[in-house]
Amino acid sequence: MRWCFSDDLEVAQAADRESALTALRRMEPDVVTLDLGLPPDPGGASEGFSLLEDILRLSPQSKVIVVTGREDKENAVKAIGMGACDFYQKPLDADILTFVVNRAFRIAELEKENRELSQHRNGTSIKGIVAASPQMLAICRTLEKVAPTDVTTLIIGETGTGKELLARALHDLGHRRAKPFAAINCAAIPENLLESELFGFEKGSFTGATQSKKGKIENANGGTLFLDEIGDMPMSLQAKLLRFLQERVVDRVGSLKPIPVDVRVVCATHQDVRQLIDQGTFREDLYYRISEITLDVPALRERDGDALVIAQSLLKSLGRQMDRPNLSYTEDAICAISSYHWPGNVREMINKVKRATIMADGKRVTALDLELKQDSLVDDNQLNLRQVRETAERQAILQALQSCNFNMAQASRLLGVTRPTLYNLTDKYRIGAPETTSGA
Numbered sequence: 001m002r003w004c005f006s007d008d009l010e011v012a013q014a015a016d017r018e019s020a021l022t023a024l025r026r027m028e029p030d031v032v033t034l035d036l037g038l039p040p041d042p043g044g045a046s047e048g049f050s051l052l053e054d055i056l057r058l059s060p061q062s063k064v065i066v067v068t069g070r071e072d073k074e075n076a077v078k079a080i081g082m083g084a085c086d087f088y089q090k091p092l093d094a095d096i097l098t099f100v101v102n103r104a105f106r107i108a109e110l111e112k113e114n115r116e117l118s119q120h121r122n123g124t125s126i127k128g129i130v131a132a133s134p135q136m137l138a139i140c141r142t143l144e145k146v147a148p149t150d151v152t153t154l155i156i157g158e159t160g161t162g163k164e165l166l167a168r169a170l171h172d173l174g175h176r177r178a179k180p181f182a183a184i185n186c187a188a189i190p191e192n193l194l195e196s197e198l199f200g201f202e203k204g205s206f207t208g209a210t211q212s213k214k215g216k217i218e219n220a221n222g223g224t225l226f227l228d229e230i231g232d233m234p235m236s237l238q239a240k241l242l243r244f245l246q247e248r249v250v251d252r253v254g255s256l257k258p259i260p261v262d263v264r265v266v267c268a269t270h271q272d273v274r275q276l277i278d279q280g281t282f283r284e285d286l287y288y289r290i291s292e293i294t295l296d297v298p299a300l301r302e303r304d305g306d307a308l309v310i311a312q313s314l315l316k317s318l319g320r321q322m323d324r325p326n327l328s329y330t331e332d333a334i335c336a337i338s339s340y341h342w343p344g345n346v347r348e349m350i351n352k353v354k355r356a357t358i359m360a361d362g363k364r365v366t367a368l369d370l371e372l373k374q375d376s377l378v379d380d381n382q383l384n385l386r387q388v389r390e391t392a393e394r395q396a397i398l399q400a401l402q403s404c405n406f407n408m409a410q411a412s413r414l415l416g417v418t419r420p421t422l423y424n425l426t427d428k429y430r431i432g433a434p435e436t437t438s439g440a
């Protein structure tokens with residue numbers, strides 16, 4: 001069989017279950033050909049089936065072709081039922097074997113592509129939100145549960161993480177979607193104007209109030225009121241807002257007649273409200289009122305895989321808008337996007353991708369087009385791929401050693417490395433058997 005395979009295939013041979021498993025761990029092959037007749041049961045198929053089970057468990061992505069005797073249809077069918085990809089009946093025919101093996105490689109390749117694509121797929125169907133990370137998908141699931149209710153929701157997270165987007169999604173997925181969504185940024189309006197902006201005013205209540213005007217809260221009647229940067233709301237207005245949240249009536253400036261208003265309230269802030277309470281700039285009772293449910297939106301750098309998915313989606317949409325469709329990222333751009341810290345989160349990414357869409361020569365967007373220079377990437381305090389790899393490697397070695405009671409030969413087989421390699425690695429990570437370390 002070995003001679004049938006072309007030279008560009010890397011082939012490992014194994015004569016029994018143990019050596020097959022060692023080779024499997026070491027190579028993680030795309031394709032395995034497995035003769036069911038293995039020692040100590042070369043005439044039967046029991047050892048072959050056990051090994052098939054092991055292979056499928058340890059390396060589920062490997063495509064296994066079982067090799068059976070001429071008339072052994074029953075075992076071939078059983079192997080396919082267990083998860084083998086194909087079977088090949090002896091005697092050997094080089095052309096047919098090559099055909100079967102090539103087809104298995106093609107399936108492995110397609111499955112790999114499929115896995116990669118699904119990793120980069122948008123995992124939520126909430127309009128406007130692109131996400132694939134478990135962290136954001138969990139937030140989206142919570143949001144879908146909260147949206148049909150009227151509970152007051154507080155969304156916290158760094159600037160540009162998508163707090164307003166989530167607030168709109170809460171509105172759009174709820175029963176108030178046909179009614180107004182009124183947003184007000186408490187940090188952007190001067191203190192003396194914020195009260196009349198929120199609660200409205202009566203004619204003549206102050207100089208220039210030539211006619212009565214409804215405030216944002218009244219305008220949102222039936223819909224959703226979004227109070228952005230609630231942490232910046234002046235103390236003087238917090239009491240009035242609390243009264244509104246408790247009584248659901250507004251008192252326009254200059255009026256003593258309370259007006260009932262039915263709105264759902266969603267608040268957001270990038271600040272640590274607990275800290276504001278400790279500093280005495282935010283009322284604790286108001287905090288409890290606005291945070292019946294809290295959505296804590298993680299920063300982009302904390303979401304596994306989101307940066308790339310969002311960057312791809314932005315390149316598509318901005319490319320379309322700017323009449324530059326079919327742009328794609330170079331490999332260095334992809335690395336830069338994944339490792340950059342994104343202090344301004346998605347908003348910063350939008351700016352960078354917009355710039356790159358304009359600046360890119362040809363169809364490829366580079367790290368330079370994105371203005372993600374090497375020195376703006378990972379600093380010492382952040383995780384990088386090497387650190388992640390080393391942490392995982394150390395953990396796996398420790399686990400293997402512990403499960404074999406620190407027997408180096410067994411652990412090296414389990415890990416699919418040679419014994420000298422394992423010694424090197426235990427030196428590198430300063431892993432010693434318990435008695436060695438405790439005596440040190």
Ligand SMILES: Nc1ncnc2c1ncn2[C@@H]1O[C@H](COP(=O)(O)OP(=O)(O)OP(=O)(O)O)[C@@H](O)[C@H]1O
Nearest residue numbers: 128129130158159160161162163164165270346347
């Ligand atoms: N997951 C996401 N998918 C697609 N676009 C996103 C996502 N998150 C944020 N955005 C986009 O990023 C921009 C900033 O989002 P948004 O205004 O909601 O952030 P924010 O947290 O409210 O920011 P700030 O605290 O500065 O007000 C918006 O254009 C928004 O559409």
